Every structure is written in C-alpha cells, then in structure tokens.
Amino acid sequence: MRVGFVGLGDMGLPMARRLLAAGYEVIAWNRSPAPLATLAAEGATAATTPAQVMAEAELVGLCLSSHEAVATIAFGADGLFSAPTIKAQAIADFSTGAADATRDFARRAAAQGIAWIDAPVSGGVAAAETGALIVFAGGTEAGLKALEPLFAAVSARVTHMGGSGSGQVTKICNQMIVAANVIAIAETTAFARKAGVDVTALAPALAGGFADSAPLRIFGPRMARQTFKPRLGAIGLMRKDAELVQDLASQIGADVPLIDAARAVYDRVEAHPDLSFDSDLSALVRLYEDEIAILDEGFDP
Template sequence: MGAVDGADGRKAEELGYLGLGMMGLPMTRRLVNAGHHVTLWNRSPGKAAALVEAGAKTATQPREVAAAASIIFMCLTDAAAVEEVVFGSNGLAMANGSGKLVVDFSSIHPDAARAIAARLKAANGMGWIDAPVSGGTMGAEEGTLAVMAGGDAADIERVRPYVLAMARRLTHMGPVGAGQTTKLCNQVIVGCAMAVLAEATRLAVNAGIDAKRLPEALAGGFADSIPLQLFVPRMAQGIHSPPLGHIATMLKDLDTVADVARDTSSPVPMAALAAQLFRLAKSARGADADALEIYKLSAPQAN
C-alpha cells in the first residue's frame, strides 16, 4: 500500500492513531482504506487485528506511534486517559516531538486541553490541536462527522486533508481550547434534544398515536432535525445496540458545560436539567447504556 500524495503535490505524512474505541476504530479504518500509512496503538491490542490485516502497523506504546508518525490522532475516554497517553511512562512526551502534531478528537474540558497542550509543547516541542467531533458512531462509519478545532491556523490546514478522510467538515474555531468549547455548545443542544425528544415520544405513545411516524409527520416543519429523524425511531422501537453514545459520556460533557458556565457566568438552565435527567438515567440504566435510554425513565411501571 503506497502513501497517497497530497493535493498540493507534497508527499503524504505518516499518521498515527491512539484509541480504537467506538469512534476511533471506524475513523482509523477510513484512514487505512484511503491508503494512508497509519501506526496504531490501543490499550487492548486485539481491536487492531482487522486494521493490521488491511495494512496498518501496530505499536506497543504511545511513544512508538509518535516516533513513527508526524501527525498523531487520538480519541480517548476522558482527560485522565489523555494525560496518561501523553505523559505516562511511555507516552507521547517521551518521543522527539519536533515538527509533529497531535490532533485530539477526545471531548475534555477546555482548560485541560490548554494545559496539556502547553505542557507537551514545553516537554518536546510537539504541537496540539483539540478537535472534538459530532456525529456519533454512524458518522464515524460513514465519514460524515463534524469536527470543531482549536489550534494554529497553519496546523489546521496541515491536518485538514487527513481529517477530511474521516469527516465531512473541519471548522477552525480559534486557539487551543476553542474546539472543546464548541463541542460543549454542541452537547448543550444534543443533550437537551435527547431529553425533549424522549418527552415528545412518550407523550405520543401514552396518547395512543404511532410515535414511529413522528419523524415523517414533522419532516420539513420547524420541529424537524437530524436528532428527530435519528433518535425518535430508536426510542420508539427500543433500538439501543449498537449505542449511539453512552449515558456516562453525555453526562460527563453536560457536567463540563456546567463548570464552564459557572466560570463564564453563563446561565444554562436547560442543560442543567438535562444533566440531572442523564444522572437519573445513569442510576437507572447504567453508565454504559445508550444515551437514548433516557426515554425509558418515563416508562409506565408494570402492576
């Protein structure tokens, strides 16, 4: 498999990817299928088997990925996981980082992104782009993700062709941390939409109409949206596997919204209510349940 030349004639860069979870695995598959050279690392090595068969290479430690690649993508669970992969005993900070870039697709606190970026730059000169994504596992599979990025403009343009092998859109929102802040705005909208759509779906069911037909009935009107079309049928039919996202992930993001809102004196009453509903859902359904199981909170109890 040969490297793909860039549109401007430059030789394609060597790529790395850390974290082969619900999002990372399909995103990496798209890079490999596009013909890029990719070196992988995942805490559970078995997940890389199919990608290796398709042409990817594996590393036993994050620092080996940094040594092999000039652009390192990663998608991890939370800030603690990012810290460990970057600054752990065999982390990215242990490699020579001159001229290299990390593109972090993880959703973490904007302050954490800024702190990690500054610390890594001081440690080995490696650059940082915070680039959280929206679109869920389906978007990752289909390459339709929206990516919101924080970092230097030149760095964003350098990684753009590779990001667009995994996503439909990459928007530069400002300096490091701006991508994470934009993702929080996204999660305010998505988290509240899940809660409101669960309420509308339950009303339809309890009132005796076919909730599965709501997307068709409301298509083109002011209530229409991608969440309406995607979430309501899954709620109404009890389709939760594979999950579109975990309850714990949505709750983490909404709690971060509350933290940033407090620091910026921003009122977020709707997001705060959605967070409490997801906290109830976590208790009732479990942290790893599909976030759309928030709908089940209002299910009538059997006699």
C-alpha cells in the same frame, strides 16, 4: 505518510478505518486489545504503547473519553511524549474535554515543537464511518495546515474557531443543544405512546418541520422501537459533557438551567435497573416508559 491513531472506541475505530481507506499507513494503539486486533486485521500496525505511535507516525489523532484520559495517554508513563525520539509533527485531539486542560496540553506540546490542535467532532458514528464528521478546531494556523491530510480523511468540514481551547468550547456549545434535545426526544416518545400515537411514525411525521433534527432522525426511531444496539453514543459520555458545561458555566458566570435539568435526568440512569452509563442514548426512553413492554427481543441496553 504514516498516521497514528490512539483510541478505538465507538468513534475512533471508524475514524481509523477512514485513514486506512484513504491509503495511509496507520499505526494505532488502544487500551483494550479487541478493537486494536480488529484494525490490525484490516491492515493497520498495532503499537504496543502510545509512545510507539508518537515515534513512528508523522501525524497523530486521539479520540478518547475525557481530557483526563488524554492527559494520561499523552503525558503519562509510556505516553505519547515519553517516546525517546518523536517523529510526529502535529496532534489532532478529537476527544471532548475541558478547554483549560486542552490549553495546557497545547503548551506542553509546543515546548517540544509539536502542534496540538483541539479538534472535537460532531456527527456521530454514521458520520465517522463515512468520513463526514464536522470538526471544531482550536489552535494555530500552522498546526491546522499540518493536519490537513488527517482531517481530509475523516471529516466533511473543519472550522477554525480560534486559539487553543476554542474548539472545545464550541463542542461544549454543540453538546448543550444535543444533551437537552435527546432528553426531549425521549420524553416526547413516551408522551406520544401514552397518548395513543403510533410512535414509529412520529419522527417521519415531524421531518422537515421546526422540531426536526439529526438526533430526532437517528434516535427517534430507535426509541420508538426500543432498539438500542449497536450503540451510537453512550449515556455516560453525554452526562460527562453536561458536567463540562456546568463546570465552564461556573467559571465564567453563565446561567445554564436547561443543562442543570438535563444533568439531573442523566444522573437518574445510575439508579435505573435496566440502564447504565454505558447504555446507548436511545435507552433514555426507558426512564419514561418502564411500564411499556420491551419491543426489541434482543433488548440489552
């Protein structure tokens, strides 16, 4: 089986590598050439356009930065659906985006006889590297069945949440918790340091208690040491996800004051001299610790 993959960013590249490790022929495309060249050197075929991926692969995975990017890559010029002949039977969209956009993608794909499953993931780069991602899936049972080989290579668990768009809503729920949690960890790290606690011992001390979480175990030590590379998640993407929560909350009449507050913190990054939306989430601690000497000699947020 030949599997296609489009989008080789922080998450997409290790996911595509998992497909190679599982023994699949992989044809991939990426907007910037360097990650594509890296994957090609490891055995993948480098496509010249997304349309080529759609024409040559039986299953296709997407991992892009937003639903706007997905719309362009799928339905724009030289996009997936511009292929004169289409071999693909089903598409797994691992990107995080708006549920209403996803429903539109699924309708347009179904009109051409192709299943579109929204399949956003959780677990971060480490889980992508080990094939242990958690998938929240929305769409048809038949589409999920067709995509089982792809899901098996990149994930530890797939939960079918309902019809098209329900995977995206579930991911947004996930991000509501994570977006607030990462800020809480940054605030706590700065607070503890100023109070005289050895912050490098903080995350291990809290392990197993009610405050413990995967973000604390991953980002807590990085914030304590102010080590922000390699990037494990961009601030800008979390800000985008907070905005998705706010947009959906407005549509359904939900109150999300904690996310409103978190979004305001993420917005502060734009004016900070040491940070950008491309910085790792761990670098959020710099919002609270400007007077603290940079501990990592290779500091580069």
